Amino acid sequence: MRIVKIFRRMEATCFLWKPVVLPTFTKGLLDRVSYRQCNLLSRSHVGSRYYRIQVFCSNSSSTSSKDEILDQRFLQLLKQNATRKAYDLVLSHVSSGEQLEESFRRKFIKKLSSAGRADLGYELYRAFFSTSESCDPTLLLSIWKTVDRQQHSPLVERIIEELEGWLNSSLKEESPSASEEDGKYSVGVQVCVQLCSYYIQQGNVARSLSYVYRLQSMKPWVNTSTVNKLLSIYSKAKCLQGLYATIEMKKRCNIASDSDTNTLLAGAFVKEIHFVTGAVSMETLPKPLPEVAFVGKSNVGKSSLLNLLVNNYSIAYTSKTPGKTQQLNYFIVNRSQEDKKFFLVDLPGYGYARVSKEMRDKWVDLIRDYLEHRKCLKVLFHLIDASQGLSQEDRYFIEFLLTSNVLDRYHAVLTKMDKCTKSKDVIVKSIQSELVALGFPFEVVIIPTSVKQRWGSEDLWLALKPLLLDKKSSSRPSA
Ligand SMILES: Nc1nc2c(ncn2[C@@H]2O[C@H](COP(=O)(O)OP(=O)(O)OP(=O)(O)O)[C@@H](O)[C@H]2O)c(=O)[nH]1
Ligand SMILES: [Mg+2]
Structure with a gap:
């Protein structure tokens, strides 16, 4: 017989005998051949051509093959649901003084745990890895994740104790550098x-x-x-x-953030939202509930921002044409949760709108009345178009606000940040100093947003923290 080819692999050296010409796909197969596959292949043939492989010698130590055999028997027992026997098999292998590669140790621990025997996985872990000083948090986590919460709480407590010990002893509390471990x-x-x-x-x-x-x-x-x-x-x-x-x-x-962050945030705070009413006068406002209002000039993006906040882009109607929202549109959030429900109020815009002057004046009067007299208004978001800066109408509106009693609930929000070429910080700083120059008695926190790029909602939710977490202390202390 003639040796056709010699394959050297990590695990073994294989000699290929006959046929002289190999079908191409067999060659591909042999390039990926492992020690165990050699044995299988030596008993088989591919296509119509017979070939033989002889494993002449194994390159690694004999423990490697023993580990593989142990692995096969271990997996067989797991297949038969004989988890205890599988555990005993591994343990007796090791107690008889045999070496066992670390990769197999980890594998046995994980397999036993995910087969419903986290307790045995943990016992193996203790036997193999854990001394009183050392801890392998990755393995402990993988065991923990397989624990049936009802049945194994003492086991979870032990794992937690070890993990907390590891956190406290191995990880520095003061900020480590990125490259560090x-x-x-x-x-x-x-x-x-x-x-x-x-x-x-x-x-x-x-x-x-x-x-x-x-x-x-x-x-x-x-x-x-x-x-x-x-x-x-x-x-x-x-x-x-x-x-x-x-x-x-x-x-x-x-x-x-990514799109999941926005969805998760809105989903966490808003279990349900419904349109309630479109009020056209103070008399037609609904019965009081804690309220959050969106105010700003026409077309600044009030309705869009409300939609961003609740991650529902069809709840408030938006339009390119200024003057879309013509009433105080009330939406109730979480109406079936007594302690968590509140209103979001989408106001008509002030300033230019494609409606009659008479109508615009009526809206301005209504907005002023609303802001001055609606006691249950807890948060006021005043929207400013970041791409245009403060307009004359914005300045008039701010002058009115400065004489009103709603300043303690005031939050400035910049919209359409995606249209700006300057950096976020530069824009925020410049609007902030304009507000101070207009007479704000405190440094206003400014929330930059972009509905188009869908970011900024977390800062809006942060502004609602006093309202949602502690309804009694929802107003900022007056400056
Ligand atoms: N590029 C960009 N466009 C936005 C953004 N927010 C809103 N818009 C657009 O601005 C236009 C007006 O948005 P609306 O939400 O209807 O504005 P509004 O303030 O409610 O307008 P009125 O109800 O008319 O007062 C729409 O075409 C929106 O798609 C944003 O963050 N970026
Ligand atoms: Mg609107």
């Missing part, structure tokens, strides 16, 4: 998120939030997906404090 801190983020989730399910809000705050010290490793996971956890738990802690952490860590 990357893997360790990425796992640290995962551990924190899992702990946030665990403690909120246990009803321990303070402990849960402490891990959101902890994430701030891992800034380089926190990303949009971390934020989205937290929003989803606190939304499910209906925990407004958790949602706000997450938004604040996101802002401090300067993490961008």
Whole structure:
């Protein structure tokens, strides 16, 4: 017989005997051949041509093949649901002094856990990895995620104790640099998120939030997906404090939103929203509820911003033509939740609108009346078109506001930021100084937004924090 080809692989050296010419696809197959596949192939033929492979010698130590055989038997037992036997098999292999590669150890632990025996997975973990000083948080997390919450709470408690110990002993609290032990801190983020989730399910809000705050010290490793996971956890738990802690952490860590972030945010705060009425006079306003109003010149983007806030782009009608909204349009949010319901009010615009002067004057009177007398108005969003800056009408309106009693509820919002060429900070600073020059007695917080690019809603929700979290202290202390 003639040796046709020799394949050198990590696991073994293979000699190929006959036929002299190989079909092309067989060659491809042999390029990817592994030690185990050699054995299989040596007993088979491909197409009409027979060939033989002989494994002449194994390049790695004999433990590798033993590990593979153990692996096959282990998987077979798992298939038969004999999880305990599978566990015993691995344990006796190791207790008899055999070596076992780390990749197999990890695999056995994970497989046992995901086969419904997190307890056995954890026992193996203890036997293989854990000494009193060391901890493998990735493995512990993977075991934890497979635990049936009802049945294994002592196990979860043990895992948590180890993970919290690891967080406290291995990760610095004061901001580490991005290059520092990357893997360790990425796992640290995962551990924190899992702990946030665990403690909120246990009803321990303070402990849960402490891990959101902890994430701030891992800034380089926190990303949009971390934020989205937290929003989803606190939304499910209906925990407004958790949602706000997450938004604040996101802002401090300067993490961008994606479309999921907006959907999750709106979904967390708005369980339902309905149109209630279009009021044309003070007499036709609905019965009082805490209220959030959107005011600004015609076409500035009030209705669009309301839609962005609730992530529902068909609830308030928008139009390119100024003067679209002609009444005080009332939308009720969360109407079936007594302690959480509130109104969003979309006002007609002031300034230029494609309607008669008489009509415009009527709107201005109504807006003034509304702002001066509607006691349940808790938050006023005053919209300014960032692409045009403050208009003369805006200045008149601000002069009126400065003499009114609604300043303590005032928030300036910049719209259409996507149309601006200057940087966000430059625009915000310039409007801020204009407002101070107009006579604002405090530095106004300005919220930049873009409905077109769908960003900015988290700052609007932050502005509603006093209203939603503590309805009694919803006004800013007067300056
Ligand atoms: N590029 C851009 N266009 C926007 C933005 N927000 C709103 N618009 C557009 O501006 C136009 C006016 O938007 P509306 O939301 O109807 O404005 P409004 O203030 O409610 O207008 P009135 O009801 O007429 O007072 C629409 O064509 C919107 O699509 C934004 O952030 N960026
Ligand atoms: Mg409108």
